[in-house]
Amino acid sequence: MQNFISQSKLTRPVVARFVAGDHLEDAVNAIQDLNSRGIGGILDLLGEGVTDPDGAQGAADEYLTSIKRIEETKIDTTVSIKLTQLGLAFDKGSCIDHVRRLAAEARAVGTYVEIDMEQSEYVFDTIDVYRALHPDFPDLRLAMQAYLRRTAVDLETMATLKPKVRLVKGAYAEPEEIAFQKKNEIDAQYKFLTEWLFERGTMPAIASHDERLIDHAKAVALHLGLDKDSFEVQMLYGIRPQLQEKLAADGYKVRTYVPFGSAWYPYLMRRMAERPANLKFFLRALASRN
Numbered sequence: 001m002q003n004f005i006s007q008s009k010l011t012r013p014v015v016a017r018f019v020a021g022d023h024l025e026d027a028v029n030a031i032q033d034l035n036s037r038g039i040g041g042i043l044d045l046l047g048e049g050v051t052d053p054d055g056a057q058g059a060a061d062e063y064l065t066s067i068k069r070i071e072e073t074k075i076d077t078t079v080s081i082k083l084t085q086l087g088l089a090f091d092k093g094s095c096i097d098h099v100r101r102l103a104a105e106a107r108a109v110g111t112y113v114e115i116d117m118e119q120s121e122y123v124f125d126t127i128d129v130y131r132a133l134h135p136d137f138p139d140l141r142l143a144m145q146a147y148l149r150r151t152a153v154d155l156e157t158m159a160t161l162k163p164k165v166r167l168v169k170g171a172y173a174e175p176e177e178i179a180f181q182k183k184n185e186i187d188a189q190y191k192f193l194t195e196w197l198f199e200r201g202t203m204p205a206i207a208s209h210d211e212r213l214i215d216h217a218k219a220v221a222l223h224l225g226l227d228k229d230s231f232e233v234q235m236l237y238g239i240r241p242q243l244q245e246k247l248a249a250d251g252y253k254v255r256t257y258v259p260f261g262s263a264w265y266p267y268l269m270r271r272m273a274e275r276p277a278n279l280k281f282f283l284r285a286l287a288s289r290n
Protein backbone atom coordinates (compact mmCIF):
# COMPACT_ATOMS: atom_id res chain seq x y z
CA MET A 1 0.00 0.00 0.00
CA GLN A 2 2.81 2.38 0.94
CA ASN A 3 4.60 1.73 -2.37
CA PHE A 4 1.40 2.18 -4.34
CA ILE A 5 0.44 5.40 -2.59
CA SER A 6 3.97 6.83 -2.64
CA GLN A 7 4.49 6.14 -6.33
CA SER A 8 1.04 6.85 -7.72
CA LYS A 9 0.64 10.14 -9.57
CA LEU A 10 -3.00 10.08 -8.47
CA THR A 11 -2.07 10.90 -4.88
CA ARG A 12 -0.05 14.01 -5.83
CA PRO A 13 -2.87 16.56 -5.49
CA VAL A 14 -3.66 15.25 -2.01
CA VAL A 15 -0.01 15.34 -0.97
CA ALA A 16 0.30 18.87 -2.36
CA ARG A 17 -2.37 20.06 0.05
CA PHE A 18 -0.24 19.14 3.09
CA VAL A 19 3.36 19.17 1.81
CA ALA A 20 5.09 22.18 0.20
CA GLY A 21 6.94 19.99 -2.33
CA ASP A 22 9.83 17.59 -2.78
CA HIS A 23 12.58 20.22 -2.63
CA LEU A 24 13.91 22.78 -0.17
CA GLU A 25 13.10 25.56 -2.64
CA ASP A 26 9.42 24.56 -2.55
CA ALA A 27 9.39 25.08 1.20
CA VAL A 28 11.33 28.36 0.91
CA ASN A 29 8.74 29.65 -1.60
CA ALA A 30 5.87 28.59 0.66
CA ILE A 31 7.47 30.33 3.66
CA GLN A 32 8.14 33.50 1.64
CA ASP A 33 4.46 33.53 0.79
CA LEU A 34 3.48 33.05 4.45
CA ASN A 35 5.92 35.76 5.55
CA SER A 36 4.30 38.19 3.09
CA ARG A 37 1.06 37.65 5.06
CA GLY A 38 2.67 38.19 8.47
CA ILE A 39 3.03 34.47 9.29
CA GLY A 40 6.31 32.80 10.26
CA GLY A 41 7.42 29.37 9.09
CA ILE A 42 8.56 26.17 10.77
CA LEU A 43 10.71 24.37 8.22
CA ASP A 44 10.48 20.58 8.37
CA LEU A 45 12.45 18.08 6.30
CA LEU A 46 10.23 15.01 6.11
CA GLY A 47 11.74 11.77 7.35
CA GLU A 48 11.81 9.68 10.52
CA GLY A 49 12.89 6.32 11.85
CA VAL A 50 16.38 6.43 10.31
CA THR A 51 18.20 3.15 11.03
CA ASP A 52 21.88 3.84 10.35
CA PRO A 53 24.52 6.53 11.02
CA ASP A 54 24.79 7.47 7.33
CA GLY A 55 21.07 8.16 7.20
CA ALA A 56 21.28 10.36 10.30
CA GLN A 57 24.30 12.21 8.91
CA GLY A 58 22.47 12.70 5.62
CA ALA A 59 19.48 14.26 7.40
CA ALA A 60 21.75 16.50 9.49
CA ASP A 61 23.54 17.65 6.32
CA GLU A 62 20.23 18.45 4.63
CA TYR A 63 19.22 20.48 7.66
CA LEU A 64 22.51 22.40 7.54
CA THR A 65 21.84 23.21 3.89
CA SER A 66 18.37 24.40 4.87
CA ILE A 67 19.77 26.66 7.60
CA LYS A 68 22.24 28.14 5.11
CA ARG A 69 19.32 28.85 2.79
CA ILE A 70 17.43 30.58 5.64
CA GLU A 71 20.40 32.90 5.98
CA GLU A 72 20.57 33.57 2.22
CA THR A 73 16.87 34.20 1.74
CA LYS A 74 16.31 35.93 5.12
CA ILE A 75 13.00 34.12 5.54
CA ASP A 76 11.38 34.19 8.98
CA THR A 77 11.31 30.55 9.99
CA THR A 78 12.38 28.15 12.68
CA VAL A 79 13.61 24.61 11.94
CA SER A 80 11.79 21.54 13.23
CA ILE A 81 13.51 18.19 13.59
CA LYS A 82 12.54 14.64 14.48
CA LEU A 83 15.15 12.99 16.67
CA THR A 84 14.63 9.54 15.10
CA GLN A 85 15.72 11.18 11.84
CA LEU A 86 19.02 12.03 13.57
CA GLY A 87 19.66 8.56 15.00
CA LEU A 88 17.93 8.68 18.40
CA ALA A 89 16.85 5.04 18.11
CA PHE A 90 20.39 3.64 17.88
CA ASP A 91 22.90 6.26 19.09
CA LYS A 92 21.66 8.94 21.50
CA GLY A 93 25.14 10.46 21.90
CA SER A 94 25.61 11.18 18.23
CA CYS A 95 21.99 12.35 17.99
CA ILE A 96 22.80 14.95 20.68
CA ASP A 97 25.88 15.99 18.69
CA HIS A 98 23.77 16.48 15.54
CA VAL A 99 21.17 18.56 17.39
CA ARG A 100 23.92 20.63 19.07
CA ARG A 101 25.41 21.46 15.69
CA LEU A 102 22.02 22.35 14.18
CA ALA A 103 21.06 24.47 17.20
CA ALA A 104 24.36 26.38 16.98
CA GLU A 105 24.03 26.96 13.22
CA ALA A 106 20.39 28.03 13.61
CA ARG A 107 21.37 30.50 16.31
CA ALA A 108 24.12 31.90 14.09
CA VAL A 109 21.52 32.82 11.46
CA GLY A 110 19.09 34.30 14.02
CA THR A 111 16.64 31.46 14.46
CA TYR A 112 16.24 28.32 16.59
CA VAL A 113 15.44 24.62 16.46
CA GLU A 114 12.16 22.98 17.48
CA ILE A 115 12.11 19.30 18.46
CA ASP A 116 9.05 17.30 17.39
CA MET A 117 7.71 14.66 19.79
CA GLU A 118 7.26 11.22 18.25
CA GLN A 119 5.79 7.87 19.41
CA SER A 120 5.63 7.21 23.16
CA GLU A 121 8.65 4.88 23.09
CA TYR A 122 10.86 7.90 22.27
CA VAL A 123 9.43 10.37 24.79
CA PHE A 124 11.90 9.61 27.59
CA ASP A 125 14.96 9.90 25.33
CA THR A 126 13.63 12.98 23.55
CA ILE A 127 13.23 14.79 26.86
CA ASP A 128 16.70 13.57 27.83
CA VAL A 129 18.22 15.11 24.69
CA TYR A 130 16.36 18.38 25.36
CA ARG A 131 17.65 18.44 28.95
CA ALA A 132 21.23 17.72 27.84
CA LEU A 133 21.19 20.67 25.45
CA HIS A 134 19.12 23.12 27.49
CA PRO A 135 22.07 24.68 29.39
CA ASP A 136 23.68 25.79 26.11
CA PHE A 137 20.50 26.22 24.08
CA PRO A 138 17.61 27.40 26.28
CA ASP A 139 15.95 28.69 23.09
CA LEU A 140 15.29 25.12 21.84
CA ARG A 141 11.56 24.41 21.68
CA LEU A 142 10.24 20.97 22.64
CA ALA A 143 6.89 19.56 21.51
CA MET A 144 4.86 17.94 24.30
CA GLN A 145 1.73 15.87 23.75
CA ALA A 146 -1.39 16.61 25.81
CA TYR A 147 -2.86 13.14 25.20
CA LEU A 148 -0.07 11.38 27.11
CA ARG A 149 -0.93 10.76 30.75
CA ARG A 150 2.72 11.33 31.71
CA THR A 151 3.06 14.84 30.21
CA ALA A 152 1.95 16.81 33.29
CA VAL A 153 4.57 15.00 35.38
CA ASP A 154 7.24 15.45 32.70
CA LEU A 155 6.59 19.19 32.66
CA GLU A 156 6.67 19.37 36.43
CA THR A 157 10.13 17.74 36.44
CA MET A 158 11.29 20.37 33.91
CA ALA A 159 9.77 23.33 35.78
CA THR A 160 13.11 24.78 36.86
CA LEU A 161 14.12 25.03 33.20
CA LYS A 162 11.09 27.23 32.39
CA PRO A 163 10.72 25.10 29.26
CA LYS A 164 9.85 26.56 25.88
CA VAL A 165 7.20 24.14 24.68
CA ARG A 166 5.03 23.53 21.64
CA LEU A 167 1.85 22.02 23.02
CA VAL A 168 0.13 19.53 20.69
CA LYS A 169 -2.70 17.07 21.21
CA GLY A 170 -0.61 14.14 19.91
CA ALA A 171 -0.68 12.51 16.50
CA TYR A 172 0.27 8.84 17.03
CA ALA A 173 -1.98 5.89 17.89
CA GLU A 174 -1.20 5.15 21.55
CA PRO A 175 -2.87 2.63 23.90
CA GLU A 176 -5.32 3.66 26.59
CA GLU A 177 -2.88 2.85 29.45
CA ILE A 178 -0.58 5.67 28.43
CA ALA A 179 -2.77 8.11 26.49
CA PHE A 180 -6.19 9.71 26.94
CA GLN A 181 -8.47 8.58 24.12
CA LYS A 182 -11.59 10.71 24.48
CA LYS A 183 -11.68 14.15 22.89
CA ASN A 184 -13.11 15.81 26.01
CA GLU A 185 -10.32 14.34 28.18
CA ILE A 186 -7.59 15.41 25.76
CA ASP A 187 -9.08 18.91 25.47
CA ALA A 188 -9.31 19.27 29.27
CA GLN A 189 -5.69 18.17 29.59
CA TYR A 190 -4.67 20.57 26.82
CA LYS A 191 -6.29 23.47 28.68
CA PHE A 192 -4.65 22.51 31.97
CA LEU A 193 -1.22 22.27 30.32
CA THR A 194 -1.78 25.59 28.50
CA GLU A 195 -2.28 27.28 31.86
CA TRP A 196 0.82 25.53 33.26
CA LEU A 197 2.93 26.74 30.33
CA PHE A 198 1.75 30.34 30.60
CA GLU A 199 2.59 30.39 34.29
CA ARG A 200 5.79 28.36 34.34
CA GLY A 201 7.15 28.01 30.83
CA THR A 202 8.69 30.37 28.29
CA MET A 203 6.79 31.70 25.27
CA PRO A 204 4.30 28.83 24.88
CA ALA A 205 3.32 27.69 21.39
CA ILE A 206 -0.29 26.59 21.11
CA ALA A 207 -0.09 24.16 18.18
CA SER A 208 -3.67 23.35 17.29
CA HIS A 209 -6.35 24.08 14.71
CA ASP A 210 -8.99 23.82 17.41
CA GLU A 211 -10.42 27.31 17.79
CA ARG A 212 -11.79 26.63 21.27
CA LEU A 213 -8.28 25.80 22.51
CA ILE A 214 -6.82 28.87 20.82
CA ASP A 215 -9.57 31.01 22.41
CA HIS A 216 -8.73 29.43 25.75
CA ALA A 217 -5.06 30.42 25.34
CA LYS A 218 -6.09 33.99 24.44
CA ALA A 219 -8.25 34.12 27.58
CA VAL A 220 -5.44 32.79 29.79
CA ALA A 221 -3.06 35.47 28.44
CA LEU A 222 -5.67 38.16 29.08
CA HIS A 223 -6.34 36.87 32.60
CA LEU A 224 -2.61 36.97 33.41
CA GLY A 225 -2.31 40.49 31.99
CA LEU A 226 -0.05 39.31 29.17
CA ASP A 227 0.16 40.80 25.67
CA LYS A 228 -0.94 39.12 22.45
CA ASP A 229 2.69 38.43 21.64
CA SER A 230 3.29 36.49 24.88
CA PHE A 231 2.53 33.25 23.04
CA GLU A 232 2.52 31.77 19.57
CA VAL A 233 -0.16 29.91 17.64
CA GLN A 234 1.18 27.19 15.36
CA MET A 235 -0.70 25.33 12.63
CA LEU A 236 0.11 22.93 9.82
CA TYR A 237 0.58 23.84 6.16
CA GLY A 238 -2.70 23.44 4.29
CA ILE A 239 -4.93 23.30 7.37
CA ARG A 240 -7.23 26.23 8.21
CA PRO A 241 -5.17 28.83 6.28
CA GLN A 242 -7.88 31.51 6.68
CA LEU A 243 -7.79 31.14 10.44
CA GLN A 244 -3.98 31.45 10.35
CA GLU A 245 -4.29 34.69 8.38
CA LYS A 246 -7.03 36.05 10.61
CA LEU A 247 -5.01 35.45 13.79
CA ALA A 248 -1.96 37.13 12.24
CA ALA A 249 -4.11 40.08 11.10
CA ASP A 250 -5.49 40.34 14.65
CA GLY A 251 -1.96 40.79 15.97
CA TYR A 252 -1.15 37.28 17.22
CA LYS A 253 2.17 35.60 16.49
CA VAL A 254 1.48 32.74 14.08
CA ARG A 255 3.81 30.12 12.64
CA THR A 256 2.97 27.48 10.04
CA TYR A 257 4.72 24.11 9.97
CA VAL A 258 5.92 23.63 6.38
CA PRO A 259 7.05 20.09 5.53
CA PHE A 260 9.04 19.31 2.39
CA GLY A 261 10.81 16.28 0.94
CA SER A 262 9.94 12.96 -0.63
CA ALA A 263 9.47 10.94 2.60
CA TRP A 264 5.93 12.23 3.09
CA TYR A 265 4.07 8.92 3.52
CA PRO A 266 3.91 8.68 7.36
CA TYR A 267 3.19 12.41 7.65
CA LEU A 268 0.30 12.16 5.20
CA MET A 269 -1.11 9.10 6.98
CA ARG A 270 -1.17 11.00 10.30
CA ARG A 271 -3.09 13.85 8.63
CA MET A 272 -5.57 11.29 7.21
CA ALA A 273 -6.04 9.68 10.61
CA GLU A 274 -6.79 13.03 12.27
CA ARG A 275 -9.72 13.73 10.02
CA PRO A 276 -11.88 11.14 8.26
CA ALA A 277 -12.94 13.83 5.76
CA ASN A 278 -9.34 13.90 4.48
CA LEU A 279 -9.44 10.18 3.89
CA LYS A 280 -12.68 10.52 1.91
CA PHE A 281 -11.14 13.35 -0.15
CA PHE A 282 -8.12 11.13 -0.78
CA LEU A 283 -10.15 8.04 -1.76
CA ARG A 284 -12.37 10.14 -4.01
CA ALA A 285 -9.27 11.52 -5.76
CA LEU A 286 -8.14 7.95 -6.42
CA ALA A 287 -11.58 6.67 -7.50
CA SER A 288 -12.19 9.57 -9.88
CA ARG A 289 -9.15 8.61 -11.97
CA ASN A 290 -10.03 4.91 -12.28
Ligand SMILES: Cc1cc2nc3c(=O)[nH]c(=O)nc-3n(C[C@H](O)[C@H](O)[C@H](O)COP(=O)(O)OP(=O)(O)OC[C@H]3O[C@@H](n4cnc5c(N)ncnc54)[C@H](O)[C@@H]3O)c2cc1C
Nearest residue numbers: 116117143168169170171207208209234235236257271274
Ligand atom coordinates in the same frame (compact mmCIF):
# COMPACT_ATOMS: atom_id res chain seq x y z
C1 LIG B 1 2.59 23.14 14.28
C2 LIG B 1 2.24 21.75 14.69
C3 LIG B 1 3.23 20.88 15.08
C4 LIG B 1 2.91 19.58 15.50
N1 LIG B 1 3.90 18.78 15.99
C5 LIG B 1 3.56 17.58 16.51
C6 LIG B 1 4.53 16.78 17.18
O1 LIG B 1 5.70 17.14 17.33
N2 LIG B 1 4.13 15.57 17.69
C7 LIG B 1 2.83 15.15 17.59
O2 LIG B 1 2.51 14.07 18.10
N3 LIG B 1 1.90 15.89 16.95
C8 LIG B 1 2.22 17.09 16.43
N4 LIG B 1 1.27 17.84 15.80
C9 LIG B 1 -0.08 17.25 15.48
C10 LIG B 1 -1.03 17.33 16.66
O3 LIG B 1 -0.64 16.43 17.67
C11 LIG B 1 -2.46 16.96 16.20
O4 LIG B 1 -2.48 15.64 15.73
C12 LIG B 1 -3.03 17.86 15.13
O5 LIG B 1 -2.69 19.20 15.31
C13 LIG B 1 -4.59 17.80 15.10
O6 LIG B 1 -5.11 18.22 16.33
P1 LIG B 1 -5.78 19.66 16.59
O7 LIG B 1 -5.21 20.18 17.86
O8 LIG B 1 -5.61 20.53 15.41
O9 LIG B 1 -7.29 19.36 16.93
P2 LIG B 1 -8.41 18.52 16.20
O10 LIG B 1 -9.52 18.39 17.20
O11 LIG B 1 -7.85 17.28 15.59
O12 LIG B 1 -8.88 19.48 15.03
C14 LIG B 1 -9.55 20.71 15.22
C15 LIG B 1 -10.02 21.19 13.86
O13 LIG B 1 -8.89 21.48 13.03
C16 LIG B 1 -9.07 21.02 11.71
N5 LIG B 1 -8.14 19.91 11.44
C17 LIG B 1 -7.37 19.24 12.35
N6 LIG B 1 -6.60 18.31 11.76
C18 LIG B 1 -6.89 18.38 10.45
C19 LIG B 1 -6.41 17.69 9.32
N7 LIG B 1 -5.50 16.72 9.41
N8 LIG B 1 -6.93 18.01 8.13
C20 LIG B 1 -7.86 18.99 8.00
N9 LIG B 1 -8.34 19.69 9.04
C21 LIG B 1 -7.86 19.40 10.24
C22 LIG B 1 -10.50 20.57 11.64
O14 LIG B 1 -11.29 21.68 11.28
C23 LIG B 1 -10.80 20.15 13.05
O15 LIG B 1 -12.16 20.19 13.35
C24 LIG B 1 1.55 19.15 15.44
C25 LIG B 1 0.55 20.03 15.06
C26 LIG B 1 0.87 21.33 14.70
C27 LIG B 1 -0.24 22.26 14.34
